[in-house]
Amino acid sequence: MTQTFKTIRQRFLNTLSPTYGESEAESVFIIVLEDVFHYKRTDYLLGKPLALSAADEQQLEKILVRLRRGEPIQQIIGxxxxxxxxxxxxxxxxxxxxxxxxxxxxxxxxxxxxxxxxxxxxxxxxxxxxxxxxxxxxxxxxxxxxxxxxxxxxxxxxxxxxxxxxxxxxxxxxxxxxxxxxxxxxxxxxxxxxxxxxxxxxxxxxxxxxxxxxxxxxxxxxxxxxxxxxxxxxxxxxxxxxxxxxxxxxxxxxxxxxxxxxxxxxxxxxxxxxxxxxxxxxxxxxxxxxx
CATH class of the missing domain: 3.40.50.150 (Vaccinia Virus protein VP39)
Known part of the structure; x- marks a missing residue:
């Protein structure tokens, strides 16, 4: 069963905020959405829905693991x-x-x-x-x-x-x-x-x-x-x-x-x-x- 977008977002913020701070953690999350799923920053700010498959969630989890390890988001997305x-x-x-x-x-x-x-x-x-x-x-x-x-x-x-x-x-x-x-x-x-x-x-x-x-x-x-x-x-x-x-x-x-x-x-x-x-x-x- 896939998680809700709200749940995934909160998981990202909870995991990254201790290292990045909440504001930068959210910016990193938006960069991931833009680059990997082509979900525009304006859509995010407007709260437009984003459907994520189980495969999408797995990809996000792999990115989160690398971020938690300290790898810069720019290197992760290339x-x-x-x-x-x-x-x-x-x-x-x-x-x-x-x-x-x-x-x-x-x-x-x-x-x-x-x-x-x-x-x-x-x-x-x-x-x-x-x-x-x-x-x-x-x-x-x-x-x-x-x-x-x-x-x-x-x-x-x-x-x-x-x-x-x-x-x-x-x-x-x-x-x-x-x-x-x-x-x-x-x-x-x-x-x-x-x-x-x-x-x-x-x-x-x-x-x-x-x-x-x-x-x-x-x-x-x-x-x-x-x-x-x-x-x-x-x-x-x-x-x-x-x-x-x-x-x-x-x-x-x-x-x-x-x-x-x-x-x-x-x-x-x-x-x-x-x-x-x-x-x-x-x-x-x-x-x-x-x-």
Whole structure:
């Protein structure tokens, strides 16, 4: 005998609320309904009935078991949304965060005021490809390159680019070895990166589902060199960013002033620190006025 929809919903909430909180648990439940059973969020809010078979209930139970284990819902359903774009997600890529949407939005706002023809953009550490794909959707005339050290991540990014009808040039490389990868003739107008910026000491403050299910390669940097990637990206930009070019990076909120100072000492100008929607230092924008 099948359970009522109300009973199934309550079982989900009772099981997940201790871990997620009731509001997020309900959001996860709605995502499952939308993705697996194509039951729209608006139908849920309006209380429209949903008939579930015994097989449907079994599928929901399997999903609930994985959620209880801490596996992110995005990996379970295999996709996520980023700025209205559907992206494939696997264990090999970092799940895009809302803060990264804010980083992309900052770039787009600047380009509305200063639209450059034949714009050349490079994304460093692309993961799912969320940043270059979103930029290409809004700046279709731009020439965009995306780089990642992970072959598996690049396969996901290439799939996402193709699935979203965006032409992006992908490079498999380690940005720490940029001087061995790029030629002197390669320049970009915009560089953007959401590099690894969490120190290993900060692991203990993180959710278990992030530590256990998302790639540490995309998350962590050594305690002794928390600014390693910003130092490297800044050096790369000094050689390969056009005069008056722009650099955008997402940062660890604990190191906002340090990254800002680093870029200023490197010779960047107009170095600005931005907060995310939660008020935490999260993004830095800088320009390179001369070589």
């Amino acid at each position: 996709s996520t949304q980023f700025m209205g774009i559907s992206l494939k997600v696997t264990k090999d890529v970092l799940i895009p965060r809302p803060e990264t949407e804010e980083l992309v939005d900052l770039i787009l706002q600047d380009q509305q005021a200063d639209r450059r023809p034949e714009l050349r953009i490079i994304d460093i550490g692309t993961g799912t490809g969320c940043i270059p794909i979103a930029l290409k959707k809004h700046l279709p005339e731009a020439h965009i390159t995306a780089l990642d050290i992970s072959k598996e991540a690049l396969e996901v990014a290439k799939y996402n680019a193709l699935n979203n009808n965006t032409l992006i040039h992908f490079i498999l490389a380690d940005i720490l070895e940029w001087d061995l990868v790029f030629t002197d003739e390669q320049y970009w107008d915009i560089m953007v990166s959401n590099p690894p910026y969490i120190t290993h000491d900060e692991k203990w403050d993180m959710q278990a589902q992030v530590l256990e299910f998302e790639p540490h390669l995309a998350l962590f940097v050594e305690n002794k060199a928390p600014l390693l990637f910003y130092e490297t990206i800044a050096s790369f930009a000094l050689q390969h960013l056009q005069p008056n070019g722009l650099l955008y990076v997402e940062i660890n909120q604990k190191y906002g002033q340090e990254v800002k100072t680093l870029l200023q000492k490197k010779g960047f100008s107009n170095v600005s620190l931005f907060q995310d929607i939660h008020g935490a230092d999260r993004m830095i924008k800088a320009s390179l006025s001369s070589k």
